[in-house]
Amino acid sequence: GQQLNQSPQSMFIQEGEDVSMNCTSSSIFNTWLWYKQDPGEGPVLLIALYKAGELTSNGRLTAQFGITRKDSFLNISASIPSDVGIYFCAGQLVASNTGKLIFGQGTTLQVKP
Amino acid sequence: DGGITQSPKYLFRKEGQNVTLSCEQNLNHDAMYWYRQDPGQGLRLIYYSQIVNDFQKGDIAEGYSVSREKKESFPLTVTSAQKNPTAFYLCASTGVEGRNQPQHFGDGTRLSIL
Numbered sequence: 001g002q003q004l005n006q007s008p009q010s011m012f013i014q015e016g017e018d019v020s021m022n023c024t025s026s027s028i029f030n031t032w033l034w035y036k037q038d039p040g041e042g043p044v045l046l047i048a049l050y051k052a053g054e055l056t057s058n059g060r061l062t063a064q065f066g067i068t069r070k071d072s073f074l075n076i077s078a079s080i081p082s083d084v085g086i087y088f089c090a091g092q093l094v095a096s097n098t099g100k101l102i103f104g105q106g107t108t109l110q111v112k113p
Numbered sequence: 114d115g116g117i118t119q120s121p122k123y124l125f126r127k128e129g130q131n132v133t134l135s136c137e138q139n140l141n142h143d144a145m146y147w148y149r150q151d152p153g154q155g156l157r158l159i160y161y162s163q164i165v166n167d168f169q170k171g172d173i174a175e176g177y178s179v180s181r182e183k184k185e186s187f188p189l190t191v192t193s194a195q196k197n198p199t200a201f202y203l204c205a206s207t208g209v210e211g212r213n214q215p216q217h218f219g220d221g222t223r224l225s226i227l
Contacts, residue, residue, distance in 0.1 A: 042119075042219050042221050045215050048215045098144075103156045
């Protein structure tokens with residue numbers, strides 16, 4: 001099946017630093033979602049994007065739906081230890097009417113206090 | 114509280130055994146999904162269902178089976194034909210036939226081989 005190209009694969013940063021991760025694809029999406037997964041738990045929705053160019057914030061998190069509809073990024077400002085986890089992007093293809101999502105491989109974030 | 118409940122949290126399978134993972138939701142969602150997660154990989158779709166009594170294969174359906182007899186329940190059976198079943202299994206659901214609605218996930222079941 002299709003997959004999104006998510007990068008970086010992992011990040012190890014100092015507390016207080018900003019973080020940026022992104023997802024790209026050769027396909028066009030009508031929805032981009034960003035999830036966070038803590039160890040042993042299910043992914044939790046952080047931000048949902050529905051329009052090309054849309055920029056949405058959720059506290060210290062900001063995500064954008066790329067103009068080309070083929071990419072999205074997530075920024076985390078002033079990272080804190082509880083930001084540790086795996087972040088996944090997910091997209092729904094324009095041609096899909098099933099709600100099926102395509103997931104990136106995840107970005108593992110570690111924050112050093 | 115509304116949500117998705119998966120059980121059990123941990124499950125062990127013997128050789129040649131079928132095991133069933135439970136997924137229940139009280140969100141009144143129409144669509145439900147099963148994913149498999151392996152270390153270092155994204156989520157891969159096993160099966161999905163958009164309506165009661167109907168379901169479709171995902172990308173890695175071989176060795177798995179599902180049923181959707183009730184709107185709120187979507188159990189997954191890992192059959193003995195699945196030769197590498199050790200993984201973290203996630204169930205998700207979404208409303209309005211899944212169109213432009215984010216999926217919400219349960220807390221997963223970790224399946225291991227004895």
